[in-house]
Amino acid sequence: xxxxxxxxxxxxxxxxxxxxxIEIIGNNISNLxxxxxxxxxxxxxxxxxxxxxxxxxxxxxxxSDVSREHDVFIDRQIKQKSVEFGFxxxxxRPLSDLERVFNVSxxxxxxxxxxxxxxxxxxxxxxxxxxxxxxVILQGQVLAAGFNNTANELNTIKxxxxxxxxxxxxxxxxxxxxxxxxxxxxxxxxxxxxTANSARDQRDLLAKSLAKSLGAQSYEDSKGMLAVHLPGxxxxxQGTMSMSISANISGSSLNLQLKAGGVTRDxxxxxxxxxxxxxxxxxxxxxxxxxxxxxKLAYELSVQINLQHQAGGSLDSTTGNLFFSMPPxxxxxxxxxxxxxxxxxxxxxxxxxxGATPDPGPPPTTVAPGDNRxxxxxxxxxxxxxxxxxxxxxxxxxxxxxxxxxxxSQNQLSLKGAKDALVQLENFRDGLVGVSLEEEMxxxxxxxxxxxxxxxxxxxxxxxxxxxxxxxx
Amino acid sequence: MKVTENTTxxxxxxxxxxxxxxxxxxxxxxxxxxxxxxxxxDPGAVRPVLTTxxxxxxxxxxxxxxGHAGDKMAAxxxxxxxxxxxxxxVKEIAINSVNGAMGPSDQANLADEIAGLKDRLLAxxxxxxxxxxxxxxxxEKTRPFTENPAYDPALYDATDxxxxxxxxxxxxxxxxxxxxxxxxxxxxxxxxxxxMGISNQTAATGSTDPQHGPASADLFxxxxxxEEAVRAGNVDNISGPGGSIQAQMANLDIAADQNRSLxxxxxxxxxxxxxxxxHQQDARIDLEQILSRYQxxxxxxxxxxxxxxxxxxxxxxxxSSRVSDISILDxx
Numbered sequence: 001x002x003x004x005x006x007x008x009x010x011x012x013x014x015x016x017x018x019x020x021x022i023e024i025i026g027n028n029i030s031n032l033x034x035x036x037x038x039x040x041x042x043x044x045x046x047x048x049x050x051x052x053x054x055x056x057x058x059x060x061x062x063x064s065d066v067s068r069e070h071d072v073f074i075d076r077q078i079k080q081k082s083v084e085f086g087f088x089x090x091x092x093r094p095l096s097d098l099e100r101v102f103n104v105s106x107x108x109x110x111x112x113x114x115x116x117x118x119x120x121x122x123x124x125x126x127x128x129x130x131x132x133x134x135x136v137i138l139q140g141q142v143l144a145a146g147f148n149n150t151a152n153e154l155n156t157i158k159x160x161x162x163x164x165x166x167x168x169x170x171x172x173x174x175x176x177x178x179x180x181x182x183x184x185x186x187x188x189x190x191x192x193x194x195t196a197n198s199a200r201d202q203r204d205l206l207a208k209s210l211a212k213s214l215g216a217q218s219y220e221d222s223k224g225m226l227a228v229h230l231p232g233x234x235x236x237x238q239g240t241m242s243m244s245i246s247a248n249i250s251g252s253s254l255n256l257q258l259k260a261g262g263v264t265r266d267x268x269x270x271x272x273x274x275x276x277x278x279x280x281x282x283x284x285x286x287x288x289x290x291x292x293x294x295x296k297l298a299y300e301l302s303v304q305i306n307l308q309h310q311a312g313g314s315l316d317s318t319t320g321n322l323f324f325s326m327p328p329x330x331x332x333x334x335x336x337x338x339x340x341x342x343x344x345x346x347x348x349x350x351x352x353x354x355g356a357t358p359d360p361g362p363p364p365t366t367v368a369p370g371d372n373r374x375x376x377x378x379x380x381x382x383x384x385x386x387x388x389x390x391x392x393x394x395x396x397x398x399x400x401x402x403x404x405x406x407x408x409s410q411n412q413l414s415l416k417g418a419k420d421a422l423v424q425l426e427n428f429r430d431g432l433v434g435v436s437l438e439e440e441m442x443x444x445x446x447x448x449x450x451x452x453x454x455x456x457x458x459x460x461x462x463x464x465x466x467x468x469x470x471x472x473x
Numbered sequence: 474m475k476v477t478e479n480t481t482x483x484x485x486x487x488x489x490x491x492x493x494x495x496x497x498x499x500x501x502x503x504x505x506x507x508x509x510x511x512x513x514x515d516p517g518a519v520r521p522v523l524t525t526x527x528x529x530x531x532x533x534x535x536x537x538x539x540g541h542a543g544d545k546m547a548a549x550x551x552x553x554x555x556x557x558x559x560x561x562x563v564k565e566i567a568i569n570s571v572n573g574a575m576g577p578s579d580q581a582n583l584a585d586e587i588a589g590l591k592d593r594l595l596a597x598x599x600x601x602x603x604x605x606x607x608x609x610x611x612x613e614k615t616r617p618f619t620e621n622p623a624y625d626p627a628l629y630d631a632t633d634x635x636x637x638x639x640x641x642x643x644x645x646x647x648x649x650x651x652x653x654x655x656x657x658x659x660x661x662x663x664x665x666x667x668x669m670g671i672s673n674q675t676a677a678t679g680s681t682d683p684q685h686g687p688a689s690a691d692l693f694x695x696x697x698x699x700e701e702a703v704r705a706g707n708v709d710n711i712s713g714p715g716g717s718i719q720a721q722m723a724n725l726d727i728a729a730d731q732n733r734s735l736x737x738x739x740x741x742x743x744x745x746x747x748x749x750x751x752h753q754q755d756a757r758i759d760l761e762q763i764l765s766r767y768q769x770x771x772x773x774x775x776x777x778x779x780x781x782x783x784x785x786x787x788x789x790x791x792x793s794s795r796v797s798d799i800s801i802l803d804x805x
Contacts, residue, residue, distance in 0.1 A: 032479075115530070128614065370648060372650075394523055395523075398524065405516035406513075430476075437800070441802070
């Protein structure tokens, strides 16, 4: 009879374990679509066998652990790929914007330059006509406005990148704090010998997200806590302590700072990765380059036109009149600010110097209305003048546009490649640790039948006990 | 390795995204007709496209300018023809007047006719096209030829322009226009070289000596003095009124030759302008072709690609819908 009670116990353990296993399967199925979920399974082990004289008989089954399936290698691969994906993804929007500013349609600075020189050519055929003179002023204003707008748009893109960064900082800080809290929770759970499955899943997900936004790398230390740090080595989460990133706005520029252990450090695109690095890189390297090239173009254009215009004679026989405003850096031959401040200073069409300089005399000559010599020279500056001896105005602009085009097309290719790689890796991960409906259903049958047979076993033991008890009436 | 639902859906999703993105691109190409919509479509084509557009715009401008120049030259030629006619008529009258049978009143009539022709010459020399005097050099708003109030027939000196009957108020600059890239052509004649026989270089020095060679003459002086000579009946007295009809007839020939040679110079320039215009028109076609090669999409190819992509899209959508049809849950 004592043996029968042992069997009863054995049957009981079996029922419990099968029930629990079915619960775990149920949990897997309900988390089918949860992001970052790893399939959990119960590790079954037998109770230590008891000695029955000559032989050992097992005492049933217990769940020694509920563990999650986990592949460190794939996890690491995914985090690495996420860094690159984040970088390219963050570049995509600003580059699209830049392509809009430096476009190849019929409405860009190149066309404005062409129309401007064209207006001088038209004027050369009829230099005394006020309408044509006004047209030259108008086209000059259109050109200057084109440069102003481009410079302003570049600034706008820069400031929207800043906004983008600021909006992400808060969520990044929150994620770092969550990782620290999870570290604490996982540690306190696992110290009792259990595995904190869903907490680990969550932590992995957060680490992946930080990799995408900051390029953060993570590794697990001896105590099971995840240490997260930037590519340069600066710590983000250590043990149960999380650092924080803040945005330092001075004037119109935005810098990022990391507060770690009481020390505030500046961080930039060189010691970060992922989205932040991409945004900072385009804001601090690429856009300023474009800005300086556009400034160079505006500077050279303004100065050359002005010099030639000053060498000519206006209808009122004055000479030395400026057409555009001289760029702010003219005296020091510095290009900065030329595009934003370019403007036409002539308002009176009479002041347009279409003719050659009048002879100072004596006696001083006047400029005749049919004198078109300066207009002819001015209209050819666009073809003849080479900036630095290599590029005409149009070809410099074309270079700028092509630079943007190359950068954007490379980004599109890299983004597609990173995305494809990430999809493949995620699929691979799913293949190893994901929840497959077929697998769960089969397991369900398995454990259901196990439950049924345990129940059968139980009723059999029960009958046997009943038989024994009924031995004596 | 197992295949989970997530794997299947992720794969379907990324494939559909890929196909729809490509389809959007192709549809955009088809709708705009351009394969270069953004710089990233073909960075290497950006510079040729922008350069060719510049050239096309210049080409249009040159066509306009050559048209302009051609019109001006044609109008000028019309006036030169008129001058030729006047000189021929004056010579006829002069020959007529040498006929000894003419009485004083006949000679007075002939002289009046010459005066009338001189007025016509003056009108031609002050011709206006499009609101501008065409024989005034750069000073197109100033009436080029006016009567010299200090003219005294007795003080006439062929080597001093201040004694001539008419004075020139324009300047000596011929107008240049650019008819092809880098080629500048003078498209008019100045009043001083055409009507007064003073070359532009001499006029530039501002001296009062016209430096007439054996082939130059002042048309106004010739006509004025011919009129005086005819009125006075002075046939061959050089120091008499008008310097003798004979002398002035010789001058008339010189003047007519001067007119003709300048007219032929203008004519050859006009021919140059015509050929430049033709060349620009041909160049335009070539430029358009170059531009099209870089930026236009091959429509047949694009439509074919769209068909292919749409088929692929339909297939992908079909597969996506069938994925959810079969499930292990149907069998339980």
